[in-house]
Amino acid sequence: MTWEDDDFAPESAHRHHTRPTRPTYIPPHLRTINPHYTSPPQHSRSPYFPEPTPFRRPPLLNPSGSSSSRRGGRWRRGGGAPRGTDAPRRSPAPRFLPPKHYPYDDLSEKLDELKVVEEDAVDGASSKGNAINFEAYDDIPVEASGENVPEAVESFGEIELSEGLKENIRRCKYAKPTPIQKHAIPIAVAGRDLMACAQTGSGKTAAFCFPIISGILKNENWVKVAGSGRRGGTRVAYPSALILAPTRELSCQIYEEARKFGYNTGVKIVVVYGGAPIVQQFRNLEKGVDLLVATPGRLVDMIERAKVSLSMIRYLAIDEADQMLDMGFEPQIRKIVQQNGMPPAGKRQTMLFSATFPDEIQRLASDFLSDYIFLTVGRVGSSTDLIAQRIELVQDIDKRNHLKNILRAQRDNEPFGKSSLTLIFVETKRGADSLKHWLSTSGFAAVAIHGDKVQMEREQALKAFKRGATPILVATDVASRGLDIPHVSHVINFDLPKDIDSYVHRIGRTGRAGRSGLATAFFSDKNMPLAKALAELMKESNQDVPSWLSQYAERSFNDVGQGRRYGGSKFGAHDFRNDSYIGNGNSDYSSAYYGGDSMVDSHSSPTRVGYVSPTFGVRADFYGPASHGTGFGQEPVVAGGWE
Numbered sequence: 001m002t003w004e005d006d007d008f009a010p011e012s013a014h015r016h017h018t019r020p021t022r023p024t025y026i027p028p029h030l031r032t033i034n035p036h037y038t039s040p041p042q043h044s045r046s047p048y049f050p051e052p053t054p055f056r057r058p059p060l061l062n063p064s065g066s067s068s069s070r071r072g073g074r075w076r077r078g079g080g081a082p083r084g085t086d087a088p089r090r091s092p093a094p095r096f097l098p099p100k101h102y103p104y105d106d107l108s109e110k111l112d113e114l115k116v117v118e119e120d121a122v123d124g125a126s127s128k129g130n131a132i133n134f135e136a137y138d139d140i141p142v143e144a145s146g147e148n149v150p151e152a153v154e155s156f157g158e159i160e161l162s163e164g165l166k167e168n169i170r171r172c173k174y175a176k177p178t179p180i181q182k183h184a185i186p187i188a189v190a191g192r193d194l195m196a197c198a199q200t201g202s203g204k205t206a207a208f209c210f211p212i213i214s215g216i217l218k219n220e221n222w223v224k225v226a227g228s229g230r231r232g233g234t235r236v237a238y239p240s241a242l243i244l245a246p247t248r249e250l251s252c253q254i255y256e257e258a259r260k261f262g263y264n265t266g267v268k269i270v271v272v273y274g275g276a277p278i279v280q281q282f283r284n285l286e287k288g289v290d291l292l293v294a295t296p297g298r299l300v301d302m303i304e305r306a307k308v309s310l311s312m313i314r315y316l317a318i319d320e321a322d323q324m325l326d327m328g329f330e331p332q333i334r335k336i337v338q339q340n341g342m343p344p345a346g347k348r349q350t351m352l353f354s355a356t357f358p359d360e361i362q363r364l365a366s367d368f369l370s371d372y373i374f375l376t377v378g379r380v381g382s383s384t385d386l387i388a389q390r391i392e393l394v395q396d397i398d399k400r401n402h403l404k405n406i407l408r409a410q411r412d413n414e415p416f417g418k419s420s421l422t423l424i425f426v427e428t429k430r431g432a433d434s435l436k437h438w439l440s441t442s443g444f445a446a447v448a449i450h451g452d453k454v455q456m457e458r459e460q461a462l463k464a465f466k467r468g469a470t471p472i473l474v475a476t477d478v479a480s481r482g483l484d485i486p487h488v489s490h491v492i493n494f495d496l497p498k499d500i501d502s503y504v505h506r507i508g509r510t511g512r513a514g515r516s517g518l519a520t521a522f523f524s525d526k527n528m529p530l531a532k533a534l535a536e537l538m539k540e541s542n543q544d545v546p547s548w549l550s551q552y553a554e555r556s557f558n559d560v561g562q563g564r565r566y567g568g569s570k571f572g573a574h575d576f577r578n579d580s581y582i583g584n585g586n587s588d589y590s591s592a593y594y595g596g597d598s599m600v601d602s603h604s605s606p607t608r609v610g611y612v613s614p615t616f617g618v619r620a621d622f623y624g625p626a627s628h629g630t631g632f633g634q635e636p637v638v639a640g641g642w643e
């Protein structure tokens, strides 16, 4: 079984992480409400990103369990277990009580906020365009380390991209680069290897596609040699660029995006992924391919059948790179990158992207890179501040009713006839089918997607969801990464994942590209070990942490230690190379800037000073037609919303 065929159940390789001390980054739109933030705001808060309304409902636990989200940041080691009746009575334990009263009014408030955001025009931009709200932040933490880091740019015009690509960027209505694009594209265009981290929905796909497509176009002679040829009677594809992604759906999405960017340029783009008829994919390859997008399992299959050769690869991009190198899939990636004739690091250009990048994975990944630059835009492993997060204490037995009530409240609150989309994550494939069935019989049109579904079913489910025909999608983690579905306004973690990175990616299916989003999680006693990481993440994202969660966080830390399996903080991940350099006198690495305060490590010299300014926010267009349609003779793309 290949890994794109399976759901992701991160049972292994969870490791210990330490969290560097950094001043808390407060986005401008929240600064006025943070009592600890001293610098004055640089500009008035954007009307399009209103302050999250604090959730006023008291937590569903006994009143003795009070703690402040702002005060709950100190974790003590040691101590006894709170679970079960044998727990030592050191302090009053927060008790799970069945929810008596659901905070639906809060939910309505949040959804109201979202609607305001969605309805307002941004800078007079067309509701159909990909208008970016550049006032969403005026600064964002950026860290770039490595030697001779190329300068960031403020506009696409400043970057040496091929003309055909620039034309397509205009067609896509990408008026300005997003922060990750401002930094990553110049680095990549300069031919440097790159390990890049940026928050979910912040435009990483274009950040690796643009340099690759431009590079292919600039090296047309190379392209002529690549493409396809014959070996021993069979036709072999010789792509010059390879993009690897973990799931079939994400591969297809990247392919569609790349096709938009490569439109009318002559760059041949092909996708291969498991579950779809291989013969058709052979045929596509035989027509020649410059840029191949692939899932690892199907690609290995193609290589073994001598349908693809990697010997001409010049550009390699791995999306969701941390996941691609975690969970036992590393051998498959090594096989592709190191054992099948691909030019070695240094002879090819390698770019790794993700929103989360733990040190251990960085260490593994560095095998594939040469003299690379480590770039983080936004806090690594952090969720975007555009997502309002709610954590509710709900026991397993109560979850379905609780969900039904939330969905009902949401539906009652829909003013436009067409519902916004709700993505519900569950733990197991069977759980997904069962919940989908129950929702359908309870009057909520739902579809399910998971690794046991045949590809056709997966595609149909996703399509129905995107169109809004079935506005609820119940999914396992197979849908947690990368998928860009613009109208997802609410992500519900019916079952919380076991590690915090999965949570970050799951909730990142909303609040994308500058839009606001809402993420609700049902926290049951099973999730106790995730409490600490969850509370920290919420604090990092300027969310109000329920006092009961802060209490659990302290307890789970004491009981479970920092086991990575259940979270283990990865926040503030940084170039792991700095760890080894600190103290040995090497000063080549590291610069880090958070909000207004530069934090230059005394052991290192800065390679870049300043903020990304301005940054990024797309005018949300909930109920409009496809906002990503290219309008130049292509099928609507995957990211097209209501197709």
Ligand SMILES: Nc1ncnc2c1ncn2[C@@H]1O[C@H](COP(=O)(O)OP(=O)(O)OP(=O)(O)O)[C@@H](O)[C@H]1O
Pocket (backbone or CB within 6 Å): 130, 131, 132, 173, 174, 175, 176, 177, 178, 181, 198, 199, 200, 201, 202, 203, 204, 205, 206, 354, 355, 481, 482, 483, 484, 508, 512, 513, 618, 628, 639
């Ligand atoms: N410069 C830009 N201007 C306008 N829209 C953009 C720009 N760059 C990207 N987008 C849009 O932003 C959305 C999110 O981009 P993308 O899917 O690449 O995010 P991501 O960072 O890869 O997210 P994830 O971490 O979830 O994979 C897409 O709909 C994309 O079309």
